[in-house]
Amino acid sequence: MDALSDVRKRVILITGATGFTGSHACRYFAGLGMQVAAIVRQVKPADHVDGVKYYRCDLRDRARVEELVHAVSPDYVLHLGGKNSVPESWQDPLTYMETNLLFTLYLLNALRPFPSCRILVAGSMTVFPLAPPFRPTHPYGLSKSLQQTAAVSWGLLYKQSVMIAEPANLIGPGPSTGFCALLGRYIAAWEQGKAAQAFQVSSRSAQRDFLDVRDAVKAYGYLLEHGNPGEIYPIRSGRYVSLGEIADLFIEISGSKPPIDWGDSDDWSKAGSQEPPGLQLADWQPAISLRTSLQDILLYYRSQEGGSS
Incomplete structure (x- = not known):
């Protein structure tokens, strides 16, 4: 990020803020002095991070998403919200399509009045090319492939600064299912x-390929500041x-x-x-x-x- 005095004036909106990556992202960006607006479905005392303002919002509620975005007026958005269990995706594939694809579009649509906002969507290594011959490995991978394609395409259509990060298998302290x-x-x-x-x-x-979540969050911060709209960035340990x-x-x-x-x-x-x-x-x-x-x-x-x- 840029100079500290400039950073403190900026607002970042984080979805999935109490999840494994989201909680680390809240700590990192709050530690930079940024104004952090965290979207959560429920606010629990154990999830609280100093310097973070929490907003209760279900991303399926389009009206509430639009209301919240206008109230926050973010400079950056880090979209981490979604579902990521391969076994669960086999049992409930439509929920995965709705959550990972439609909720992303609801958020991007709500951000259309903020053309200068820079948006980073967390993708997945499990995506596959959406061109013949199609080779999906599971419904989760399909939902993320559709999400990434739709998010980048939406950004191009509506001239929004949308970028995709494809992280490796993220590890580190905190509750995770990895x-x-x-x-x-x-x-x-x-x-x-x-x-x-x-x-x-x-x-x-x-x-x-395992990557510490704290390193990944720093990469997200770099991309939000310096990434090129429309690009997909693999985030790997190598x-x-x-x-x-x-x-x-x-x-x-x-x-x-x-x-x-x-x-x-x-x-x-x-x-x-x-x-x-x-x-x-x-x-x-x-x-x-x-x-x-x-x-x-x-x-x-x-x-x-x-x-x-």
Whole structure:
């Protein structure tokens, strides 16, 4: 972001503000001194971040979204709201289409009276090209592919500054449903004698690109300030790590030996190997090591379970 005196005058609207990434985004932008307006469905005391003003709003309520946007008059919008569970998307695909696609368009439509507002939509690595031959992998990926295409197209049609960030698998402290969080939570519970069954993993060799959520949020800030409208930016660590390596590092850090059952699934390895390279900018590079991320995850879940640090 620019000089601090200028930043403090700016307003950023964040959707999904109490989610895993949203809570980190609120802390980061409030820490810069920006005026942070957080859209949430419910405000809980545990979610409160100093310097953030919370607004209750269901994004399906178009009138309320428009009312809120006009009240806030944002300079920036970080759209993190949505659904992101692959298994759940198979059970309730229409809700995923509605939430990830239509709610995004409701928000963009409400922002049309603010042509100078810069908008960053959080996309996904799971998208696929919307051109024949179509190869969707799951309803979640379809919903995100449609979201990204619609958001960029909408920006071009209505001359709005819309950009897309495609983050890697985000990890770090805080409640999350990702692999690293699930394993960290299991280890913390197992240390307290609260996990009777072994942790189940489909494949030891499957590889992922993991990126600390705090690094990702800084990249989002950079793109909101300097990104080019209409562009899609992969946000990556640039390193693929197997799930077996993650488990081994967790065991080394924790000093524990929790039981893990490894499957022999042909789960994808180096998924997205044909992707464009990640964001390569002199003013943003991943700074938090994988070890530090896993340490912080374990500390977080140990604190939740009442264990030692």
